[in-house]
Amino acid sequence: MQFTIASKVAFEGVGLHSGKRAKMVVHPAEANFGIWFLRGDEKQRNSLIRASYINVVDKPLCTRLINEDGVSVSTVEHVMAALAGCGVQNAIVELDTEEVPILDGCAENFVKEILRVGLKTLEVKQLALEILETIEVKHNDAEVSLAPSESLEIEFEIDFDEKIIGKQFKSLNMANGAFVHELASSRTFCRQADITEMHSKGLALGGNYDNAIVFDKDVVLSPGGLRYRDEAVRHKMLDALGDLALAGMPIIGRFRGIRAGHQATHKLLTKLFSSSNYYRIIECSPAQLESLPGAGLDKAGSGVLRVSH
Numbered sequence: 460m461q462f463t464i465a466s467k468v469a470f471e472g473v474g475l476h477s478g479k480r481a482k483m484v485v486h487p488a489e490a491n492f493g494i495w496f497l498r499g500d501e502k503q504r505n506s507l508i509r510a511s512y513i514n515v516v517d518k519p520l521c522t523r524l525i526n527e528d529g530v531s532v533s534t535v536e537h538v539m540a541a542l543a544g545c546g547v548q549n550a551i552v553e554l555d556t557e558e559v560p561i562l563d564g565c566a567e568n569f570v571k572e573i574l575r576v577g578l579k580t581l582e583v584k585q586l587a588l589e590i591l592e593t594i595e596v597k598h599n600d601a602e603v604s605l606a607p608s609e610s611l612e613i614e615f616e617i618d619f620d621e622k623i624i625g626k627q628f629k630s631l632n633m634a635n636g637a638f639v640h641e642l643a644s645s646r647t648f649c650r651q652a653d654i655t656e657m658h659s660k661g662l663a664l665g666g667n668y669d670n671a672i673v674f675d676k677d678v679v680l681s682p683g684g685l686r687y688r689d690e691a692v693r694h695k696m697l698d699a700l701g702d703l704a705l706a707g708m709p710i711i712g713r714f715r716g717i718r719a720g721h722q723a724t725h726k727l728l729t730k731l732f733s734s735s736n737y738y739r740i741i742e743c744s745p746a747q748l749e750s751l752p753g754a755g756l757d758k759a760g761s762g763v764l765r766v767s768h
């Protein structure tokens with residue numbers, strides 16, 4: 460079976476990079492539709508953009524999708540992670556501008572709303588991508604790989620000079636609502652020293668201490684400090700799930716990222732789809748359905764987001 464959301468949910472906020480106000484409505488969709496973005500403000504050109512790795516264009520510090528008419532949507536990774544992590548494979552994400560609102564810098568608000576309205580079951584078999592061979596990509600000093608496994612596992616390692624982050628490593632099996640309980644509330648982060656450079660490039664114009672963890676050497680400037688000691692690596696795993704969802708269906712395999720970001724994960728998906736030796740598309744067995752992200756969550760609605768801090 461597949462899932463969509465039981466009814467539409469709405470969000471409003473600013474875009475992290477554009478600084479523009481954005482209204483976003485996530486609508487239910489039918490089986491085998493997948494996830495598509497809809498630019499409601501685009502009346503002249505094709506306003507639909509499929510959430511696919513094929514449509515990813517290079518943009519630093521976020522994932523941006525563009526269609527053949529040049530209509531784009533930026534910073535899709537957190538809402539993509541929320542949908543994938545809750546087990547929603549079919550939805551239309553409508554926006555009135557070019558960037559998804561950042562809200563508080565993580566996926567928690569998206570997840571809360573999805574669990575509040577609940578999911579609708581679609582009686583059509585769920586497909587998944589089973590990884591058959593280990594593939595690896597190196598991009599600058601980042602490394603990413605996908606390897607065969609029984610379920611989706613995400614493993615991540617980061618290494619920062621600042622002691623407040625330092626070396627962090629975490630590995631999680633994404634079954635049993637692990638994304639919702641362990642990763643969804645971990646926020647994006649940056650160094651105070653990098654903000655001037657980002658602004659000069661037209662990036663992070665909507666960023667502030669309430670929608671990102673900003674740290675200066677070993678001090679967290681954002682009010683309230685960290686939600687987890689290893690919040691940074693958890694956020695990198697959240698981003699990875701959102702970017703992997705651009706495969707168009709759940710992946711059954713083990714993802715490993717070392718110092719990786721959006722571009723490395725995109726290169727990995729491009730390599731994955733370059734040869735059918737690397738994967739096969741399967742109809743999920745009942746056991747495989749139970750191992751997908753979102754399995755084990757209460758889908759009836761009015762669900763409560765339970766996070767372990």
Ligand SMILES: [Zn+2]
Nearest residue numbers: 536647694698
């Ligand atoms: Zn992120």
